[in-house]
Structure formats: C-alpha cells, structure tokens
Amino acid sequence: MYLTHFGLNQAPFSLTPNTGFFFGLTPHVEALQVLQTALQTGEGFIKVTGEVGTGKTLICRKLMNDLPEKYRCAYLPNPYLSPDELRWAVAKELGLQYSENLDQQQLTGMIQQQLMALSAHGNAVILVLDEAQALPNESLEALRLFTNLETENRKLLQVVLFGQPELDERLQSSDFRQLRQRITFSYKLRPLTMEETQAYIQYRMGIAGYGGDGVFDKRSLRMLHRMSRGIPRLINIIAHKALMLTYGCGHHKVSFQHLKDAVEDTEDAVSVNASWQPKLMALLFVLTLGAIFVKVSL
Structure with missing residues (x-):
C-alpha cells in the first residue's frame, strides 16, 4: 500500500462513507440544512435524491450522527422490503419486543403505541431509508400510511428518503400523488464543480x-x-x-x-x-468550413 510512501496515516480515498472525512461542500451542506430545517417542522416526508456516488449515504450518516438527543432514529439501509417486512423492521428499530405470531394489525397497533409513548417522553421519531428507490410500490404506500399516525400537534413519525433519481421518476406517477403531496422538503444533490x-x-x-x-x-x-x-x-x-x-x-x-x-x-x-473526441470533431468541422470557404472564394 502507498500510505507510508506519501506520509499518510490512513487511506484518503476509501469508498466507505466515513463521516470523519466529511467536507463542507456546498451541495452536501445545503442538503443537511434542508434536512435539519425539515426535521424541526415535524411534518411528513423529506426526500434527498442524487445520482449514484454523489454522497447520499455519507449525508445520511452525518445527519444521524448529529441528531440532537430528543430524536429517536430508526434506520433501514436496505428497504427492498414488502409491507409486512417493513412493519417488522420498523418495530425492531423502535425496540419492540413481539411474538412472531402477531398479525399485521396487532403489529401496527404496537408500533403506534410505541410512537405515542416516545412522543409523550419528548422524543421525535424519524425513519431514515437509504436506497429508497428500491422500495416496492406497496411498501411506499405502507410508509404513507405510517405518517397518518399523529397527535393534535405533530406527526408521530417523520420519514426521510434517500434515493437515486429513479425515485423522483416513480413518484411522478398518479398512483403516488397522495405521498407526493406529503413531501414537505426535498433536495437534489448535484456533482461537484472543478473548484469543489x-x-x-x-x-x-x-x-x-x-x-x-x-x-x-x-x-x-x-x-x-x-x-x-x-x-x-x-x-x-x-x-x-x-x-x-x-x-x-x-x-x-x-x-x-x-x-x-x-x-x-x-x-x-x-x-x-x-x-x-468532441473537441476533435469541432476542430475538424471548423477546418472543413474553412476549406469550403476558401473554395467558394476562389
């Protein structure tokens, strides 16, 4: 490895999203500001999308690491789950102890009770899903129904979606118009500029x-x-x-x-x-036009 050769104490360009390497690049800082502002409102869905490799998972981890103590976070890194599997996963993240023979209605009731108990103790609960473009359609609808759980003052659960541009495309369908209207804040990550x-x-x-x-x-x-x-x-x-x-x-x-x-x-x-190649083609085009102009002039 080249670490000693360059006087390094760790690999500078690891692919693992390491928040110790988080740098305040404009798109990443703006995304975090949107997320933090949205969480303070306590309403609905929050969405961050971007092309593969633009830093969504790093921002996701940075957000969770920096959450104030009052927040209770349920994290699903791989949401390719059926609605039933999604409910079981949320229940586990919320620390519920349950029997395997529970039906889905009973499980949903337990989740609601746990959310109400956490809210009563001053906790705001957020569900964070990475790679959200992988969610099946039925599971997206199940998520929407989760956000129906609320008190008179605020939602019992906020949902943060991190996904690729395919998520935006799917949400444009009329089938998801109810969910789309519940997205209160969103941000689209862009690639870095030369200076960045x-x-x-x-x-x-x-x-x-x-x-x-x-x-x-x-x-x-x-x-x-x-x-x-x-x-x-x-x-x-x-x-x-x-x-x-x-x-x-x-x-x-x-x-x-x-x-x-x-x-x-x-x-x-x-x-x-x-x-x-584009520069070469442009040069050839200019040279060809020049040659034609010379012939016409003659």
Missing part, C-alpha cells in the same frame, strides 16, 4: 495525514474532475488508483499518464479518448 473537486482532494489528503505539496497538479485535477464528472465516488476510485500507480513507479507526484491509466481502468469514468 480540487478542495475535496486537498481536504481528504490533509485529513489522511499528508503534509507536503500537492500530489495532484492543476492539470491532473482538471482531468480528474472531467473524467469523474464531479461524482465523489468516481473521484475517490480514480484518485486511489492514481496514487497506487504513482507509488508503483516510485514517484511522489501523479503524472498525466498515471491518471490516464487510472481512468481507463475505472468503470463508468469518462474515457480519456472519448473526452477529446
């Missing part, structure tokens, strides 16, 4: 213990941003491979070739050759 990508790389290297000059020069950073499309997960994968290749060559600065090789070895990254 540069700051992101430097920040993670610093947190990992690097104290020297930039391993990635400006040319490499521009290429990394372009090939990753500003998606943090792809940035991590490409940067990690580039550091491995640099270490393997005994160098301390990432070269253009190292980065090119890392990109070509990464699924879903923009091909280096493909990224130059």
